[in-house]
Amino acid sequence: QVQLVESGGGLVQAGGSLRLSCAASGRTFSNYPMGWFRQAPGKEREFVAAISWSGGSTYYADSVKGRFTISRDGAKDTVYLQMNSLKPEDTAVYLCATRASWGSTPRYREGYDYWGQGTQVTVSS
Numbered sequence: 001q002v003q004l005v006e007s008g009g010g011l012v013q014a015g016g017s018l019r020l021s022c023a024a025s026g027r028t029f030s031n032y033p034m035g036w037f038r039q040a041p042g043k044e045r046e047f048v049a050a051i052s053w054s055g056g057s058t059y060y061a062d063s064v065k066g067r068f069t070i071s072r073d074g075a076k077d078t079v080y081l082q083m084n085s086l087k088p089e090d091t092a093v094y095l096c097a098t099r100a101s102w103g104s105t106p107r108y109r110e111g112y113d114y115w116g117q118g119t120q121v122t123v124s125s
Contacts, residue, residue, distance in 0.1 A: 002026035002114045010087055011117030016123070020081040022096030022116060030074035032057050033102050035112060038092035038121075048094070049081060050106035059106050064090075071099045086123045093118040 008020040022034070035050035049070040050059045058070055071084040079096060097112035 002117035006116045006119040011122045024077040034079040040092040047107040
């Protein structure tokens with residue numbers, strides 16, 4: 001059974017940092033791209049970042065470029081999202097997901113086949 005479990009969310013002041021983790025099991029995740037999405041109340045789920053199976057390619061939403069960094073540890077089947085210079089508009093539930101291939105772009109949610117339950121990130125002003 002495939003499982004993705006996020007952790008590391010919490011409450012932080014604007015300008016602060018958090019590191020999210022997503023632990024994967026039930027699949028050889030080192031062979032697959034991974035992504036992070038977020039969803040704020042009343043809003044659509046939006047793409048945040050993605051990383052290729054090797055870690056050699058990354059892709060970011062414009063809203064987080066230069067502030068967030070995605071990485072992965074193949075030995076631990078874990079993907080990370082380092083979030084710096086956080087803003088109140090970053091407040092959301094953050095979810096990790098995996099997809100079968102990179103495709104033309106990893107930014108669309110329809111390409112992802114397994115999802116975690118999410119971890120709440122709240123940034124106070």
